[in-house]
Amino acid sequence: MLRNVCVCVLCVLTFSSLLExxxxxxxxxxxxxxxxxxxxxxYNDLERGFExxxxxKQPMLVVLRCIPCEECVKLDEELMEKDPQLKPLMDxxxxxxxxxxxxxxxxxxxxxxxxxxxxxxxxxxxxxYGRFGTRSHHTLWSEDVSIAGLAKAMQGALDLHANYDQxxxxxxxxxxxxxxxxxxxxxPLLEGRYRSQINQKKEVVKSCIHCHQVGDxxxxxxxxxxxxxxxxxxxxxxxxxxxxxxxxPTEKATVKEVKPDSIAAKAGFxxxxxxxxxxxxxxxxxxxxxxVLHRAESQDQLTAQIDRNGKKQQLTLTLPTxxxxxxxLSWRVSSWPMRRMVLGGAVLEETTPEERTVAGLPAKAPMAxxxxxxGKYGLHGTARKRGFQVGDIITGFDGxxxxxxxxxxxxxxxxxxxxxxxxxxxxxRGGKQLELSLPRQK
Numbered sequence: 001m002l003r004n005v006c007v008c009v010l011c012v013l014t015f016s017s018l019l020e021x022x023x024x025x026x027x028x029x030x031x032x033x034x035x036x037x038x039x040x041x042x043y044n045d046l047e048r049g050f051e052x053x054x055x056x057k058q059p060m061l062v063v064l065r066c067i068p069c070e071e072c073v074k075l076d077e078e079l080m081e082k083d084p085q086l087k088p089l090m091d092x093x094x095x096x097x098x099x100x101x102x103x104x105x106x107x108x109x110x111x112x113x114x115x116x117x118x119x120x121x122x123x124x125x126x127x128x129y130g131r132f133g134t135r136s137h138h139t140l141w142s143e144d145v146s147i148a149g150l151a152k153a154m155q156g157a158l159d160l161h162a163n164y165d166q167x168x169x170x171x172x173x174x175x176x177x178x179x180x181x182x183x184x185x186x187x188p189l190l191e192g193r194y195r196s197q198i199n200q201k202k203e204v205v206k207s208c209i210h211c212h213q214v215g216d217x218x219x220x221x222x223x224x225x226x227x228x229x230x231x232x233x234x235x236x237x238x239x240x241x242x243x244x245x246x247x248x249p250t251e252k253a254t255v256k257e258v259k260p261d262s263i264a265a266k267a268g269f270x271x272x273x274x275x276x277x278x279x280x281x282x283x284x285x286x287x288x289x290x291x292v293l294h295r296a297e298s299q300d301q302l303t304a305q306i307d308r309n310g311k312k313q314q315l316t317l318t319l320p321t322x323x324x325x326x327x328x329l330s331w332r333v334s335s336w337p338m339r340r341m342v343l344g345g346a347v348l349e350e351t352t353p354e355e356r357t358v359a360g361l362p363a364k365a366p367m368a369x370x371x372x373x374x375g376k377y378g379l380h381g382t383a384r385k386r387g388f389q390v391g392d393i394i395t396g397f398d399g400x401x402x403x404x405x406x407x408x409x410x411x412x413x414x415x416x417x418x419x420x421x422x423x424x425x426x427x428x429r430g431g432k433q434l435e436l437s438l439p440r441q442k
Contacts, residue, residue, distance in 0.1 A: 040095065041095045041096065041097040042094070042095065042096045042097070043097050043099075044097065044098055044099050044100070044198075045096070046062065046096055046098060046104075046105075048096075049062065049094050049095075049096035050124055050126070052094045053094040053122075053123075053124035054124040056094060057124070058092060058093060058094050058124075058161075059092070059093050059094070059121060059122065059123060059124075059129065059157055059158065059161040060093060060094045060095075060096060060120075060121070060122040060123070060124065061090060061093035061094070061095045061096070061119070061120075061121060061154070062096045062098060062109075062119070062120040062121075062122060063095075063096070063097055063098065063118070063119050063120075064098045064099075064101070064109075064118040064119075064120075064211065065097065065098070065099055065118075083147050085147055085148065085151045086147065086150065086151055086154070089151055089154040089155060089158070090154070092158055093121075093154070093157075094124075099198075099208070100198045100208040100209055100210070101183075101184045101209045101210070101211055101213075101214055102183075102184065102185060102194060102195065102196055102197055102198050102207070102208065102209050103183050103184075103185070103196035103197055104183055104184060104214075105182070105183060106179040106181065106182060106183055106184065106214075107175070107176075107178060107179055107182070108126055108128070108175065110175075110176045110179070111131055111133070111237075111287070111291075112133075112134075112236055112237035112287075112290065112294075113211045113212055113213075113214045113215035113218075113236075113334075114135075114211075114212055114215055114236075114332040114333050114334050115133050115134065115135050115211070115237075117132065117133025117134070117135070117141075117145060118131075118133050118211060119131065119132035119133050119150070119153075119287075121153065121154065121157035121284065123161065123164060126175075127164075127168065127171050127174075127175075128171060128174040128175055129156075129157040129160045129161065129171065129174075129282075129284065130153055130156065130157055130160075130174070130282070130283070130284030130285060130287075130288050131174075131284075131285065131287040131288055131290075131291055132145070132149070132150055132153045132284065132285045132287050133145065133285075133287050134239070134285070134286045134287050134290065135331075136239045136241065136328065136331065137331050142249065143249060144249050144286060145249055145286075146249045146250045148249075148250040148251075149248075149249050149250050149251060149252070149285060149286075150285075152250075152251060152252045152284075153252060153284040153285045156252055156282075156284040157284060160282060167282065170277070170280055170281060170282055171281070171282070173279065173280065173281055173295070174281055174288075174291065176295065180218070180221050181221075183196060184209045184213070184214045184217060185209065187214075187217035187218070187220070187221055188217075188220065188221065188224060189213075189216060189217040189220040189221070189224070190209060190213065190217050194207065194209050195207070212333040212334065215236070215333075215334050216334060216337055218233055219233060219234075219334065219337075219338075223341075223414075223442075226418055228415040229414055229415055231298050231324055231325070232294065232295075232324075234329075234411055234414070234415075235324040235325060235327050235329070235411070236294060237287075237290040237291070237293070237294045238290065238293045238294065238323075238324050238326075238327045239290065239327060239328075240264075240286060240289050240290070240293070241259075242323070242324075242326040242327050243262060243263040243264045243293075243317065243319075243323075244258055244259035244260075244261075244262020244263055244264040244265055244269075245258065245262075245264040245269060245289075246258070246259065247286050247289070249286070251274070252274070252283060252284055252285060253274065253275040253276075253283040253284070253285065253286065253288065253289055254272070254273070254274045254275070255269055255270065255271055255272060255273040255274075255275070256271060257271050258270060258271060263317060263318070263319065263320075263323065264317070266318070267304075267315045267316055267317045267318065268315050269304075269306075269315060270308065272308065272309070273306045273307070273308050274306060274307040274308075275289065275304055275305075275306055276305045276306060276307055276312070277304065277305040278292045278302055278303075278304050278305075278317075279292045279295075279296075279302050279303065280303070293324075296319060297319075298319075298321060298322060298323070298324060299319060299320060299321045299322075299323075300319045301316055301317065301318050301319065302316070302317040302319065303315075303316055303317075304316070304317060325408075325411065327407070328405075328407055329406075329407040329410055329411065330348075330405070330406045330407055330410075335406075335410065338410045338413075338414055339375075339380075339410070340375070340379050340380050340382075340441060341413075341414060341419075341440065341441045341442065342409065342410050342413030342414055342438075342440065343383060343409070343410070343413070343438065344375075344379070344380075344381075344382030344383030344384075344385075344386060344388070344438045344439070344441065345374060345375025345376075345379065345380030345381055345382055345383050345384070346371050346373070346374055346375075346383040346388060347371070347372055347373035347374070347406075348369040348370065348371060348372065348394065348406040348409065349369065349370050349372045349406070350368075350369060350370075350404070350405060350406075351368045351369070351370050351393060355368075355370070356368045356393075359393055359428055359431070360428065360431040361393065361395065361428060365395065366401060366402045366404060367394070367395050367396065367397075367400075367401050367402055367403050367404055368393050368394075368395055368428075369393065369394045369403070369405075369406060369409065370391065370392070370393050370394075371383075371388060371389065371390055371391065371392045371393075371394070371427075372390065373390065374388060374389075374390055379441050379442075382438065382439065382441060383438060386436060386437065386438060387436055388425075388427070388436060389429065391429070392427040392428070392429050392434075393427060393428040393429075394409075394425060394426065394427050395426050395427065395428055395433075396424075396425065396426030397409055397412070397413065397423065397424075397425055397426075398412070398413070398416055398417070398423045398424060398425075399424070400412060401426075413440070416440075417440040418440060419439075419440050419441060419442045420439065420440065421439070421440045422437050422438070422439055422440075423437060423438050423439070423440060424436075424437050425437060425438055
C-alpha cells in the first residue's frame, strides 16, 4: 500500500507506438482501481481531502505522483512498499494522492517541478508544515531522500500540528507569492491543450499535465514575451550542496559533512549540526531548505538556528552575488527544451585535463565541452544538420570562452539572444579548430 507514496513528476511521455500508449493508459486505470478499492487514499481530489481534514482535525499528506513514470515506480518499490516505519505515521494524516497537476492551486503547491518526489504536509487551513522530495541527479535519488527521512519529516509535521497555535506565524513564509497564473492550464504554453481536470473516460495519460510541464510553462511565460529568464526561474530550488552543506537524507535537516572553504564552512557549520530553522522557518527536510534558498535573493544573508550537541546557537549564511549559478541544470528535465533552444539538441559533458591534452587543447582550458549526444528529429536535430558531430569539443560560444559547464552555457545562451538570431560556435575536431553556428530557437 505504501508503494503509492511515490510522486509525480519527471516523465517525458513519448508515444513510439500505440501499444505503448495503451500500456501506460492501462497502468493509470489499474492504479486508480487499486487505490480506490483500498480506501486508504483520497484519489485525485484535493478539496475532498481538505474537507476531511477540517472534519477530523488531522493534518494532510498530499503526494503528487506520475503513474506512467518508470523512475517513480522504481522509487516506490525501493523506498516505500509496506514499510513499517511509515504506516503508523501515515495513519495519522488525511492522505491524498494527486496524479496530475491539472487544476492545481499554484498559489499553494509551489515546488521544484523537475523533482521525482513532491510531498506536501499541510494543515486543513492550507498552511504548509513542510515539503519533502529532493533530487540532484538523473537517477541517484538515494543521496537526497530515504524512508527514514520521510518518516522524520512526517513526525515533524505531526509535532507542528500538535502545537499549531504556537508555531503558525513561523509557517507563513512557507507559502510563496501570487503566481503568474492560478493553475497550470492557464499558462499560454498549456492553454487550450489541457483542461482543469484529466479525462478519466479516455486518454487519461494524454490529458494529464505533468509536473515538468509546469516548469516548462513557467519559463515559456517569460521567453514568449521576449523577456530574460529571472535567476529565480532559471536556477530554481538550489541544492544545499552548492553551499558546501551535505545533508543526511535519513534525517530531517542534519549536516552530514561540510565542504572545506565553502559558504557553509565560512558560516561555521559543522558535521552533526541539526538545522532547526532557516530564515525563521521550521525545517522538516532538505526540500524545506531548498524552499528557503529558492526564495532568497541573488545576494543575501540567512540566519540559521542549529542544535549542536544539545545546545542551540545561531549561524549566518552569507550568500555572495550570483551564488545560485553554482547549481547544476544538466540533470533536470527542463534542460531538454533549453538544449533545443540554445544548442540545437546537442548534449554536452565536461572533459578532463587528460582528455583536453589528447585533443590538442591546454589541460587547463577554461572551456572544453564535448558533444556526447545529438538529437535527430525536429528542432532537436538542428545541431546535427548544422555540421556538429559527436565528439566535437566546444571551446567558444558567442565569443564566450569561460563557460566551463553545460549549465553555464545554457544559462548564458537562453538569455543572450532572441529566437532567430545566430550564434557563432568554436569547436575542436581532430586537432583542428572549426567555426560553426547555431540559431537560437524557440
